[in-house]
Amino acid sequence: MSATNTQVLLASRPQGWVKESDFRIVENPIPQPKDGEILVKHLYLSLDPYMRGRMSDAKSYAANVAIGGVMVGEIVGEVTQSRHPDYRVGDLVVGRLGWQLYATSNGQGLRKIARGRVPLSAYLGVVGMPGATAWIGLYDIGEPKPGETVVVSAAAGAVGSLVGQLAKIRGCRTVGIAGGKPKCDHVVQELGFDACVDYKAGNVADDLAAATPDGIDVYFENVGGDVFKAVLPRLNPFARIPLCGLVAQYNDTEPRGMPDMRTFLTKRIKLQGFICSDRMERWPEALAQIERWVIEGRIKFHETVAEGLASAPRAFIGMLKGENLGKQIVKLT
Amino acid sequence: MSATNTQVLLASRPQGWVKESDFRIVENPIPQPKDGEILVKHLYLSLDPYMRGRMSDAKSYAANVAIGGVMVGEIVGEVTQSRHPDYRVGDLVVGRLGWQLYATSNGQGLRKIARGRVPLSAYLGVVGMPGATAWIGLYDIGEPKPGETVVVSAAAGAVGSLVGQLAKIRGCRTVGIAGGKPKCDHVVQELGFDACVDYKAGNVADDLAAATPDGIDVYFENVGGDVFKAVLPRLNPFARIPLCGLVAQYNDTEPRGMPDMRTFLTKRIKLQGFICSDRMERWPEALAQIERWVIEGRIKFHETVAEGLASAPRAFIGMLKGENLGKQIVKLT
Numbered sequence: 001m002s003a004t005n006t007q008v009l010l011a012s013r014p015q016g017w018v019k020e021s022d023f024r025i026v027e028n029p030i031p032q033p034k035d036g037e038i039l040v041k042h043l044y045l046s047l048d049p050y051m052r053g054r055m056s057d058a059k060s061y062a063a064n065v066a067i068g069g070v071m072v073g074e075i076v077g078e079v080t081q082s083r084h085p086d087y088r089v090g091d092l093v094v095g096r097l098g099w100q101l102y103a104t105s106n107g108q109g110l111r112k113i114a115r116g117r118v119p120l121s122a123y124l125g126v127v128g129m130p131g132a133t134a135w136i137g138l139y140d141i142g143e144p145k146p147g148e149t150v151v152v153s154a155a156a157g158a159v160g161s162l163v164g165q166l167a168k169i170r171g172c173r174t175v176g177i178a179g180g181k182p183k184c185d186h187v188v189q190e191l192g193f194d195a196c197v198d199y200k201a202g203n204v205a206d207d208l209a210a211a212t213p214d215g216i217d218v219y220f221e222n223v224g225g226d227v228f229k230a231v232l233p234r235l236n237p238f239a240r241i242p243l244c245g246l247v248a249q250y251n252d253t254e255p256r257g258m259p260d261m262r263t264f265l266t267k268r269i270k271l272q273g274f275i276c277s278d279r280m281e282r283w284p285e286a287l288a289q290i291e292r293w294v295i296e297g298r299i300k301f302h303e304t305v306a307e308g309l310a311s312a313p314r315a316f317i318g319m320l321k322g323e324n325l326g327k328q329i330v331k332l333t
Numbered sequence: 334m335s336a337t338n339t340q341v342l343l344a345s346r347p348q349g350w351v352k353e354s355d356f357r358i359v360e361n362p363i364p365q366p367k368d369g370e371i372l373v374k375h376l377y378l379s380l381d382p383y384m385r386g387r388m389s390d391a392k393s394y395a396a397n398v399a400i401g402g403v404m405v406g407e408i409v410g411e412v413t414q415s416r417h418p419d420y421r422v423g424d425l426v427v428g429r430l431g432w433q434l435y436a437t438s439n440g441q442g443l444r445k446i447a448r449g450r451v452p453l454s455a456y457l458g459v460v461g462m463p464g465a466t467a468w469i470g471l472y473d474i475g476e477p478k479p480g481e482t483v484v485v486s487a488a489a490g491a492v493g494s495l496v497g498q499l500a501k502i503r504g505c506r507t508v509g510i511a512g513g514k515p516k517c518d519h520v521v522q523e524l525g526f527d528a529c530v531d532y533k534a535g536n537v538a539d540d541l542a543a544a545t546p547d548g549i550d551v552y553f554e555n556v557g558g559d560v561f562k563a564v565l566p567r568l569n570p571f572a573r574i575p576l577c578g579l580v581a582q583y584n585d586t587e588p589r590g591m592p593d594m595r596t597f598l599t600k601r602i603k604l605q606g607f608i609c610s611d612r613m614e615r616w617p618e619a620l621a622q623i624e625r626w627v628i629e630g631r632i633k634f635h636e637t638v639a640e641g642l643a644s645a646p647r648a649f650i651g652m653l654k655g656e657n658l659g660k661q662i663v664k665l666t
Contacts, residue, residue, distance in 0.1 A: 053599075060599045224594060238611075243598050261557060265576050265606040266386075266393045272605075273598040278571075 005030045006309050008099035010065045013057055018320060022055065023071070023313040031104045038087045040077035042101050045309065045330040046124035047073065047316045048158070049222075049247045071099035071312075074129060075332075076113070076120050094123045099312055101332060118294050125158050125327035126301040127291045133276040134162040135286035137220055137242035139170075140279070141272050146171030148217035151208075151234075153227050155196060156183035158301075158327035159244060162290070163220045164193045165299050172218075175211045177204075177227055179322045186325060191300055204230040215239075223248040232263055243273040247320065302326030338363045339642050341432035343398045347388055351653060355388065356404070356646040364437045371420045373410035375434050378642065378663040379457035380406065380649045381491070382555075382580045404432035404645075407462060408665075409446070409453050420445075427456045432645055434665060451627050458491050458660035459634040460624045466609040467495040468619035470553055470575035472503075473612070474605050479504030481550035484541075484567075486560050488529060489516035489635075491660035492577060495623070496553045497526045498632050505551075508544045510537075510560055512655045519658060524633055537563040548572075556581040565596055576606040580653065635659030 004027040011024040033039045054065045054072050065072055075098070079091040084107055087093075095110035097103035113123045125131065137159075144150050150167035154160040155176025164187065167174040176187040176196040184196035195211040197204060208230055215236035221228060225248035235241075263269065276283075293299040304324035306315035312330045319328040337360040344357040366372045387398045387405050398405055408431070412424040417440055420426075428443040430436035446456050458464065470492075477483050483500035487493040488509025497520065500507040509520040509529040517529035528544040530537060541563055548569035554561060558581035568574075597604065609616075626632040637657035639648035645663045652661040 228594075243594075246595055246598055249595060261561075261576075262579055262582060264604060265579055268606040268608055268611060270603065270605040271597060272603040273601040275601055278601060 003030075004028060005100055005102045007101075008071050008309060008312055009068055010055055010071055012067065014052075014055055018052065018055065018317050020313045020317065025310055025313075030102045033081050033083050033104045035083050037104045037106050038079050038084045039081040040075075040093060040095075040097060040103050040105060041080045042075040042077040042097065042103070042332050044076040044121045044124055045073055045099060045312060045332055046075065046128070047306075047312065047319050047328040047330060048130070049245055049320065051316065052247075052320060072096060073099050074124050075103075076123050077103075092120065094128060099309065101309060118291060121303060121305075121327075121329050121331075122294065122301060124329060125303065126162055126294060126299065127287050129276060130158040130327065131162055131290045132283045132286050133244060134159045134166060134220075135290065136276050136279050136282050137244050137274055138163050138166050138218070140282065141242040141274055142218040142220060142240050144170050144172045144218045147173075149173040149175065149212050149214055149236075150218045150220065151175045151177065151212065151216045151231060152220040152222070153177040153231075154222035154245070154247060154322075155187045155193065156325050157222065157322075160220070160222055161187065161191055161301065161326055162299065165191055167218075168192055168194075169293070169298065173212075173214070175208075175216075177208070177223075177231075183325060186302070190302070199227055199230075205233070208234055218242070220244060221246070225249055232260060235263070235267055235269055237267045239267060239269050241269065241271040243271055247322075303329050306330045308332070336363075337361060338433055338435045340434075341404050341642060341645055342401055343388055343404055345400065346390055347385075351385065351388065351650050353646045353650065358643055358646075363435045366414050366416050366437045368416050370437045370439050371412050371417045372414040373408075373426060373428075373430060373436050373438055374413045375408040375410040375430065375436070375665050377409040377454045377457055378406055378432060378645060378665055379408070379461070380639075380645065380652050380661040380663060381463070382578055382653065384649065385580075385653060405429060406432050407457050408436075409456050410436075425453065427461060432642065434642060451624060454636060454638075454660075454662050454664075455627065455634060457662060458636065459495055459627060459632065460620050462609060463491040463660065464495055464623045465616045465619050466577060467492045467499060467553075468623065469609050469612050469615050470577045470607055471496050471499050471551070473615065474575040474607055475551040475553060475573050477503050477505045477551045480506075482506040482508065482545050482547055482569075483551045483553065484508045484510065484545065484549045484564060485553040485555070486510040486564075487555035487578070487580060487655075488520045488526065489658050490555065490655075491634075493553070493555055494520065494524055494634065494659055495632065498524055500551075501525055501527075502626070502631065506545075506547070508541075508549075510541070510556075510564075516658060519635070523635070532560055532563075538566070541567055551575070553577060554579070558582055565593060568596070568600055568602060570600045572600060572602050574602065574604040576604055636662050639663045641665070 009024045014022045093110045150172045152160045152163040156178045164174045174193045176193045179200045184198045187193045187196040197207045216234045219241045221243045222245040224246035342357045347355045426443045483505045485493045485496040489511045497507045507526045509526045512533045517531045520526045520529040530540045549567045552574045555578040557579035
């Protein structure tokens with residue numbers, strides 16, 4: 001056990017792109033659990049696009065991180081001290097305990113996880129928050145029917161890679177959009193998508209048309225911006241757009257509009273923003289089924305792993321730029 | 334019976350605003366019904382914003398009117414000859430038989446209506462297509478709950494005036510947006526809305542904020558453009574936007590975007606375009622209930638009536654500019 005608790009704090013609110021200097025790494029004493037609390041030693045930290053929103057002071061669906069506060073984030077950890085009747089030393093938990101090596105908790109918002117079924121880091125990805133996000137967005141909001149065409153952007157990312165596999169299981173033609181040939185190859189060859197469009201190759205509109213000969217029935221939106229503009233003309237009547245993220249726009253300093261509102265009327269399109277935590281009642285079914293499919297080998301996942309908490313700021317910036325393949329994790333021990 | 338069938342044809346596709354010269358009025362022989370057909374003498378013609386779309390060659394949800402073709406539109410008429418087993422002379426019907434004084438029909442798409450329950454012209458409005466549109470958009474897509482705030486644009490129009498009254502019946506705070514004090518007074522004093530914002534008064538954002546102290550839960554969209562921009566910041570989390578029309582944009586020559594896509598994500602907003610004819614199975618319940626409420630005096634409707642088919646082009650252009658109050662009708666006899 002290290003003698004101090006390393007923490008990553010928010011040093012300043014980014015203007016435009018996030019910089020490493022927007023974070024500050026500090027050492028503080030390891031906190032002591034009070035009655036009814038546990039001490040958790042963190043093993044893995046999750047890095048997710050939503051954290052960009054928490055760094056700003058723009059009004060959003062959740063409270064922002066204060067300047068000087070510990071960065072928000074999910075971790076997988078192990079209970080090392082317990083003064084809580086429901087937890088024992090050695091229990092494994094997942095929860096939003098932040099970019100640090102230790103935290104105390106009264107158990108609120110924590111989820112106990114099993115040892116030995118899937119790799120522990122998967123509870124931050126495919127059987128964690130990104131998994132629930134993919135399930136709720138695709139199945140509950142997108143409502144894909146067998147034979148329909150599902151397109152997902154950021155297809156090589158934590159959520160997108162699962163969306164495509166869930167769509168395949170549902171019997172859909174599944175097309176990813178990703179940046180660069182290595183990601184597109186991964187999506188098709190490793191994850192089993194029917195096709196993948198490389199938005200960096202310069203012909204998104206034509207390539208998307210070729211990959212979606214029957215148009216698009218569900219577009220799972222993770223990025224926004226120019227990719228969204230390319231998708232819009234391919235949408236079929238009654239298309240559904242679960243709006244999960246806008247990572248291409250998070251560093252914008254001005255609001256960005258949607259092109260061609262008339263299309264939403266003439267094609268009777270449904271666009272619906274959602275946050276997975278609005279539907280916690282759906283998580284148990286979703287994560288239990290995804291875990292079974294992972295164990296059976298029907299769902300694959302890939303991780304990009306940074307080593308050590310000090311690497312988190314750089315890895316986070318890289319993820320916002322799309323440098324990761326699959327889920328971005330920081331291994332803490 | 335006049336000796337000829339007066340018809341209004343589409344003479345040219347409008348560029349920007351519709352002009353009277355985009356129409357041509359002609360006289361042709363009255364058609365003769367074949368076996369299995371009826372001849373219908375038209376009594377009232379409906380003028381509706383969707384017809385603007387049918388005049389253009391832009392791809393939409395329905396076929397466009399051909400140059401030289403009879404303008405599309407719903408009429409109420411009386412059967413004057415019948416070679417169809419299900420129709421007798423004197424039967425009253427409503428259907429999409431076009432801007433003309435007579436038409437033959439095999440009965441497809443026609444609906445028989447009763448004499449003496451509500452004024453015949455109401456079957457083109459509150460108990461017709463606009464009525465079904467208001468019902469489906471508000472109740473099925475907007476899903477307002479008692480106590481929520483519903484805002485509707487074009488509130489003095491055929492659809493908007495009914496949307497607000499249906500929202501009041503559901504127990505919602507109901508706010509209209511309309512152009513000019515006379516329309517706003519009508520909406521509040523005659524139709525019973527809680528408030529109405531005059532978008533021509535110059536302070537839409539402030540006036541809307543004052544009229545919606547608890548924010549907006551359902552925004553029934555008929556107009557688009559600047560009104561939509563003013564509404565967006567007032568929307569509550571989980572707001573629903575039934576997208577029914579974009580009359581402020583129909584004469585645009587360039588697509589117009591939606592402002593601030595990020596709001597749809599952070600507030601988890603649902604936007605859904607719809608066309609009432611996609612859900613014909615909902616019409617019988619909707620129109621039967623609306624008719625009962627009209628007879629009971631719980632729902633009021635107002636009409637602006639133009640006299641004679643030759644006045645239809647000018648009345649149509651006036652309606653697109655918002656000169657009508659309530660449903661725009663042309664009385665043909």
